[in-house]
Amino acid sequence: MLHLHHANRLEDLAEKLRRNLETPLGEVLKPEIIVVPGTAISEWLTIHLAATTGISANMQWLSPARLLWQIFRDTLAEVPDANAFSADVLTWRVLPVLEEEDFVSRHPALSRYLRDSSELQRWQLAQQMGLLYEQYLVFRPDWILDWERGPAAHWQGALWQRLISEGDTRHWLRWRDALFERLSDGSIDEGVLPERLSLFALTGLSPAFLEFVATVARHTQIHLYHLNFSEGYWAEIVSDRERARLLAVQGEAADAYLDQGNRLLASMGRLGRETLGQLIGLDAIESETYQVPGRHTLLGVIQSDMTELLDSRTIPPPELAADDRSIEVHVCHGPMREVEAVHDQLLDAFERDPSLTPADVRVFIPRLEDYAPLIEAVFGSATGARYIPFALAEHALADQGALAQGFLALLRLPQGRLDAREVSALLDLPMLQRRFALTQTDVEQILNWIETLGIHWGVDEQELESLAVSVNPEHTWRGGTDRLLMGFALGETDSVYGGYLPVLPGDSSLAELLGRWRGFLEQVISLRETLSGSYSLSRWITICHQILDHFFAPDEAEMDNVVRLRQRLARLASDGAIAQFVGPLSLPVLRDAVEGRIGDAVGGRFMSGGVTFATLAHGRCVPARLICLLGMNGDHFPGRERVRGLDQMSLAPRVGDRLRRDEDRLAFLEALNSARSALYISYTGASARDDTPQPPSVVVSELLEEIEALTQDSSRSEKLTVRHPLQPFSERYFDRSSGLFSYAEEMVAPEMISIQDTTPLFGSKLEAPQPGDLSLDRLVDFLANPARVLLKGRLNISVEPGAALLSVREPMVLDPRARRALERDALVAQLSGEEREPFIERSRLGGTLPSGTPGVLAAQQAWTRVTPVTEHLAPLLDHESCQTVAIETVLEGWRLHGLLENVRSNGQVLWSVDALSPWFMLRAWCAHLLLNTDSGAPSHETHLVDAIGVIRFPEQEDAVETLGGLIKVYREGLCRPVPFFPRSAWDYVSATKNPLAKAQRTWMGSEYASAARESADPFFALAFRDRLETALDDEFEGLAAQVFGTPARLVKEARG
Structure with missing residues (x-):
C-alpha cells in the first residue's frame, strides 16, 4: 500500500515518519530503509529522530537509484553488483565508437560535429553522451526501448543500438520489466521485498520512478513524505508569463480556467507543480499537515x-x-x-x-x-x-591541499617546458620533501643553485635540438646540474672539461644534497617521458598509483586524502573494466578523467x-x-x-x-x-x-x-x-551615519584613528649585548643598514619583500647583479692574461649569459668596461702575487677579526668597475682601518682603483681609536635605532655646499625622484616611523662625519 504524506514543513514530515516508525518491523534486526535525496537530509533526520525519540539507529539510508538496484538484487537472479549504464561507465562505452571512422562517417551530423576533433574532444563528447543516455533511461524510457526494437533515425539512437549490440544490455528498464512480470504472475515471494520503505523529501521524481514505486507498493508498505508548499491545489496554477503565452495562443476565453494563485509558486515552482500533479494521480492513502507561519514578519x-x-x-x-x-x-x-x-x-x-x-x-x-x-x-x-x-x-578532493595539486601538477608535466617555477612548486610540497628526504633548508639551497646556475627550462641539449630552438644548453636541468657534479669532482677551476665549465657548489657537505636533488630531477624527467605515451586505462591507473608511491610520503593527517585519491583512481579503473574498455588513451584524456574524479564532491x-x-x-x-x-x-x-x-x-x-x-x-x-x-x-x-x-x-x-x-x-x-562598498576598509563601515558596520578593527584607516603622534617603535633602549666576536663583514653589514641588523638580526623582525620568482626564460639582458659578476670575471680574466674570446666562451658555458648574439655582446661590453680598471690596476699588482691576510684585534672589549684580500708589500688593493658607491667606501674604509691595526703589516696603505684612476688611503695612525669608535656605534645600534644612512651620509660629507639639503633630498627624495629615496628602505621606514622626516638630525650629522669624514676628504684630495 502506498501512503502519501503532505506537509509544508520538514519538521512535520519528520514527525509523521517518527510516528510510523513506532510500529516495529516484523524482523526487528532488519534495518529501516529510508530513501533520501542526499546526506544533508539523512544527517538532519538522524539528529531530529534522536532528539525526539532518544535514539536513532539501524537505519539504512539510500538514494533512489541505490534503492532500485537493491530491490533488483534482492528479487531477481543475475543482477550485477555494478551498473553498466551509469553515466561514468557509459562514457567509456561510447568513446571507442566515436573513434570509429566507419560509424562516424555514416552519420553526417555526427561527422560534422567531430570534424578535425582531437582525442580529448571526442572524450568530452563521450562524457556528454554518457550523461544524456543516463537521463534518457530515466526520463525517456520509451525512446530507449524504441531504439532497441528497430531502426533509429537519429545518430544518438544508432549509437545506443551499437552499445547494446556489443556490450551489456542489462539496464534498469529490463530489470524493472522483469520484476513487474514476476510480481504480476506471483513468482516472487513478497517476503523478499522490504517490509516498509520510507521515501523522504524527494524532489524531481521521474514518471518512470513513480510508476516503479506505485507498482511495488501493491506488494509492500511504502510511505512517501512529500514537502508541499501549499495546502491548496497548485499543480495547475500558471505564472504571468505562462498566462500571457496561453492567452496569445488560445484567446481571452482561456482566462476563465487559468488559475494563477501565488505568484512565487507559479513562477519558480514548475518542477514542484508537476511533481505534485504526478503524486495526486497515484492510488495512495493521503494525509496532510500544514502550518501557516504567521504574518508578523x-x-x-x-x-x-x-x-x-x-x-x-x-x-x-x-x-x-x-x-x-x-x-x-x-x-x-x-x-x-x-x-x-x-x-x-x-x-x-x-x-x-x-x-x-x-x-x-x-x-x-x-x-x-x-x-x-x-x-x-x-x-x-x-x-x-x-x-x-x-x-x-562538501568539498572537492582538489580543494584539499597539496596532494591533489601536486599530483595534478605531475600529470601536467608533458604539456609544459619543465621550467624552473614548475619544479620549484613541486619542491614546496611537504609530502614530496619527505619522500626525497629534503628539509626546507635543503629546498632553499636548491633554489639558490637554480638561480646561480641560470637554469630556466628544458631537460637537456637533446630536447632543445628536438625543439629546434637556439638556447644555451647550460640553462637546462641536466646542463646545470652536470656543472655542479663536475665542480664536486674537479674542485674550483676555470678550465672547460668536455664542454662543461665546472661550478663549485659550495661546502663539500652539500654533495649528498646534490645527489638527492639530481635523483629527484631524474625521476621527474623519467615520469615526463612516461607520461608522453599512450596506454590502456588499467596501465594509466597503475602509473598514477606509482606516482603516489614514488613522489609523496604523507603524514598521518594527510593519509585520508591519499586513500580518497586512490579510491577515486580505483573507481575510474572499475568503470573502464565494467565498460570493457581496452583502447589506448593519451595523457590529455586520462588527465581530464582524473581531474573530473578529483573534482567530484567529497562529503563533509x-x-x-x-x-x-x-x-x-x-x-x-x-x-x-x-x-x-x-x-x-x-x-x-x-x-x-x-x-x-x-x-x-x-x-x-x-x-x-x-x-x-x-x-x-x-x-x-x-x-x-x-x-x-x-x-x-x-x-x-x-x-x-x-x-x-x-x-x-x-x-x-x-x-x-x-x-x-x-x-x-x-x-x-x-x-x-x-x-556594500568596494573595499572592506572603506570609511563608510566606520561612519555611524552610513548604516554600515564592520567588526574588523584592522580595517580601520590609519587617518581615522585618533592618535596625536606616531608611536615610536622603541619605547626604551634594549639591553646592551655583552662584548664578543665581531667579524669585519658583520661590522660592514651593520653600517650599510643599522636598522636591518637591529630589527632582523637581534629582534628577528623581517620586513623584506619575498623572494622573486625564478626566471623561466633565458635572459635577453643581464640584470645588475649578473652584470657585476660578469665584470668581475672579466677583470680577473684580463689580469690573468686571458684573451677576450676564450673569456666569452667560458662565460657562455657558465650559464649566465643570454643565448646567441645578445650574450656575446654582453660579454664584450663587460670586457670593454673593465679594461680601464685593468690598466690602472695592473701596475699595482705587477710582479707580485696577492695574499689573503687574517687580522685579529681587541677593541672596546670586542674581538674584531677579518680576512683582507689582495694584500701586497705595497699595501691593500681594492677595485670597483662602477663608480665608488657608499657601500664600497664603507667596506674599503673599514678594511683599511683593520689593516692599520696590524703592526706587522709590510704596508698600511690601501689603493682604491676604478675606471678613473687610483685613490690612495695613507697610513692611519689613529686607526685603533677610529675603529673603536665604529664599534661603539655598532653596540649602540644594537640597543636602539641609530640615524646612520649610508647614501645620505655620503652625500652629506661629499657636498661642497648645503650638505644637509643634499642629504635630505637623498633621504626623502624629490618631486622627480621620490622612488629613489633612501627612507623607502623598509627597515629604515619601520625603525624611524615616528620621525622619518626629521631623522637627519644632529646625531646623523655627527655619525656621517665620524664614518665617512676622512674617506670623503681623501677622495676629494685625489679627484679634486
Missing part, C-alpha cells in the same frame, strides 16, 4: 501566502514593524566581499539575538567550490570574539554544530533559523544545461523533465520556505573593476517584485537592500 507573510496559495495583489498589505529584518539583500563587489560581508552580518546577528547560535545558520551557495577558499580565508582567519565555528558540508558533515556552508542543491530544504544565500548572480543562477545542444529532450519536453533552471528555481523556493526566522541574500551587484552595475538572479528580482506588490510599497525592495 515579511518572511512570514511570504511563506504564509505560499501556504494559503494567496495572490498578494488581491489582499490588503500586512502591518510590519519598521525595523523588520527578516529578509535582507546585500549587494557586493565580488565573492570575497560577499563572504566578508556575511561574516560581519552574522556577528551582528549573534550580538542582537543571544539565543541564535552558529548551528542555527546555514549558508547555501550555487557553486561552493568557487567560494570555499574565500570562506577558509575569512572565517578561518578570524580570531577571538570574531571567530565563528564553521564547516564545509552537514550538521557540524557550527555555521554550515553547502551547495544550494545539497541542503536547500533543511530548515534553519537563519538561511543565507550567497552568489545569487544573474549570470550564474539559475544555471544552464550542461549538454543543451545535444539534449533531444529539450526539443520535446514532457511533464517531469528535470531542467537545470527549473531545479535551481525550485531550490531557491525551498530555501525560502525553510528559513524559520530570517533570509539573507547576497550577490555581486557591481563590477570590482569599474563599478558597473550587474543584475541579480531573476529569482531575486521576482522575490523583490513580490515584496513590493504585497507591501504596496515600490521602494520597499530598496529599503531592505544593503549596498
Whole structure:
C-alpha cells in the first residue's frame, strides 16, 4: 500500500515518519530503509529522530537509484553488483565508437560535429553522451526501448543500438520489466521485498520512478513524505508569463480556467507543480499537515501566502514593524566581499539575538567550490570574539591541499617546458620533501643553485635540438646540474672539461644534497617521458598509483586524502573494466578523467554544530533559523544545461523533465520556505573593476517584485537592500551615519584613528649585548643598514619583500647583479692574461649569459668596461702575487677579526668597475682601518682603483681609536635605532655646499625622484616611523662625519 504524506514543513514530515516508525518491523534486526535525496537530509533526520525519540539507529539510508538496484538484487537472479549504464561507465562505452571512422562517417551530423576533433574532444563528447543516455533511461524510457526494437533515425539512437549490440544490455528498464512480470504472475515471494520503505523529501521524481514505486507498493508498505508548499491545489496554477503565452495562443476565453494563485509558486515552482500533479494521480492513502507561519514578519507573510496559495495583489498589505529584518539583500563587489560581508552580518546577528547560535545558520551557495577558499580565508582567519565555528558540508578532493595539486601538477608535466617555477612548486610540497628526504633548508639551497646556475627550462641539449630552438644548453636541468657534479669532482677551476665549465657548489657537505636533488630531477624527467605515451586505462591507473608511491610520503593527517585519491583512481579503473574498455588513451584524456574524479564532491558533515556552508542543491530544504544565500548572480543562477545542444529532450519536453533552471528555481523556493526566522541574500551587484552595475538572479528580482506588490510599497525592495562598498576598509563601515558596520578593527584607516603622534617603535633602549666576536663583514653589514641588523638580526623582525620568482626564460639582458659578476670575471680574466674570446666562451658555458648574439655582446661590453680598471690596476699588482691576510684585534672589549684580500708589500688593493658607491667606501674604509691595526703589516696603505684612476688611503695612525669608535656605534645600534644612512651620509660629507639639503633630498627624495629615496628602505621606514622626516638630525650629522669624514676628504684630495 502506498501512503502519501503532505506537509509544508520538514519538521512535520519528520514527525509523521517518527510516528510510523513506532510500529516495529516484523524482523526487528532488519534495518529501516529510508530513501533520501542526499546526506544533508539523512544527517538532519538522524539528529531530529534522536532528539525526539532518544535514539536513532539501524537505519539504512539510500538514494533512489541505490534503492532500485537493491530491490533488483534482492528479487531477481543475475543482477550485477555494478551498473553498466551509469553515466561514468557509459562514457567509456561510447568513446571507442566515436573513434570509429566507419560509424562516424555514416552519420553526417555526427561527422560534422567531430570534424578535425582531437582525442580529448571526442572524450568530452563521450562524457556528454554518457550523461544524456543516463537521463534518457530515466526520463525517456520509451525512446530507449524504441531504439532497441528497430531502426533509429537519429545518430544518438544508432549509437545506443551499437552499445547494446556489443556490450551489456542489462539496464534498469529490463530489470524493472522483469520484476513487474514476476510480481504480476506471483513468482516472487513478497517476503523478499522490504517490509516498509520510507521515501523522504524527494524532489524531481521521474514518471518512470513513480510508476516503479506505485507498482511495488501493491506488494509492500511504502510511505512517501512529500514537502508541499501549499495546502491548496497548485499543480495547475500558471505564472504571468505562462498566462500571457496561453492567452496569445488560445484567446481571452482561456482566462476563465487559468488559475494563477501565488505568484512565487507559479513562477519558480514548475518542477514542484508537476511533481505534485504526478503524486495526486497515484492510488495512495493521503494525509496532510500544514502550518501557516504567521504574518508578523515579511518572511512570514511570504511563506504564509505560499501556504494559503494567496495572490498578494488581491489582499490588503500586512502591518510590519519598521525595523523588520527578516529578509535582507546585500549587494557586493565580488565573492570575497560577499563572504566578508556575511561574516560581519552574522556577528551582528549573534550580538542582537543571544539565543541564535552558529548551528542555527546555514549558508547555501550555487557553486561552493568557487567560494570555499574565500570562506577558509575569512572565517578561518578570524580570531577571538570574531571567530565563528564553521564547516564545509562538501568539498572537492582538489580543494584539499597539496596532494591533489601536486599530483595534478605531475600529470601536467608533458604539456609544459619543465621550467624552473614548475619544479620549484613541486619542491614546496611537504609530502614530496619527505619522500626525497629534503628539509626546507635543503629546498632553499636548491633554489639558490637554480638561480646561480641560470637554469630556466628544458631537460637537456637533446630536447632543445628536438625543439629546434637556439638556447644555451647550460640553462637546462641536466646542463646545470652536470656543472655542479663536475665542480664536486674537479674542485674550483676555470678550465672547460668536455664542454662543461665546472661550478663549485659550495661546502663539500652539500654533495649528498646534490645527489638527492639530481635523483629527484631524474625521476621527474623519467615520469615526463612516461607520461608522453599512450596506454590502456588499467596501465594509466597503475602509473598514477606509482606516482603516489614514488613522489609523496604523507603524514598521518594527510593519509585520508591519499586513500580518497586512490579510491577515486580505483573507481575510474572499475568503470573502464565494467565498460570493457581496452583502447589506448593519451595523457590529455586520462588527465581530464582524473581531474573530473578529483573534482567530484567529497562529503563533509552537514550538521557540524557550527555555521554550515553547502551547495544550494545539497541542503536547500533543511530548515534553519537563519538561511543565507550567497552568489545569487544573474549570470550564474539559475544555471544552464550542461549538454543543451545535444539534449533531444529539450526539443520535446514532457511533464517531469528535470531542467537545470527549473531545479535551481525550485531550490531557491525551498530555501525560502525553510528559513524559520530570517533570509539573507547576497550577490555581486557591481563590477570590482569599474563599478558597473550587474543584475541579480531573476529569482531575486521576482522575490523583490513580490515584496513590493504585497507591501504596496515600490521602494520597499530598496529599503531592505544593503549596498556594500568596494573595499572592506572603506570609511563608510566606520561612519555611524552610513548604516554600515564592520567588526574588523584592522580595517580601520590609519587617518581615522585618533592618535596625536606616531608611536615610536622603541619605547626604551634594549639591553646592551655583552662584548664578543665581531667579524669585519658583520661590522660592514651593520653600517650599510643599522636598522636591518637591529630589527632582523637581534629582534628577528623581517620586513623584506619575498623572494622573486625564478626566471623561466633565458635572459635577453643581464640584470645588475649578473652584470657585476660578469665584470668581475672579466677583470680577473684580463689580469690573468686571458684573451677576450676564450673569456666569452667560458662565460657562455657558465650559464649566465643570454643565448646567441645578445650574450656575446654582453660579454664584450663587460670586457670593454673593465679594461680601464685593468690598466690602472695592473701596475699595482705587477710582479707580485696577492695574499689573503687574517687580522685579529681587541677593541672596546670586542674581538674584531677579518680576512683582507689582495694584500701586497705595497699595501691593500681594492677595485670597483662602477663608480665608488657608499657601500664600497664603507667596506674599503673599514678594511683599511683593520689593516692599520696590524703592526706587522709590510704596508698600511690601501689603493682604491676604478675606471678613473687610483685613490690612495695613507697610513692611519689613529686607526685603533677610529675603529673603536665604529664599534661603539655598532653596540649602540644594537640597543636602539641609530640615524646612520649610508647614501645620505655620503652625500652629506661629499657636498661642497648645503650638505644637509643634499642629504635630505637623498633621504626623502624629490618631486622627480621620490622612488629613489633612501627612507623607502623598509627597515629604515619601520625603525624611524615616528620621525622619518626629521631623522637627519644632529646625531646623523655627527655619525656621517665620524664614518665617512676622512674617506670623503681623501677622495676629494685625489679627484679634486
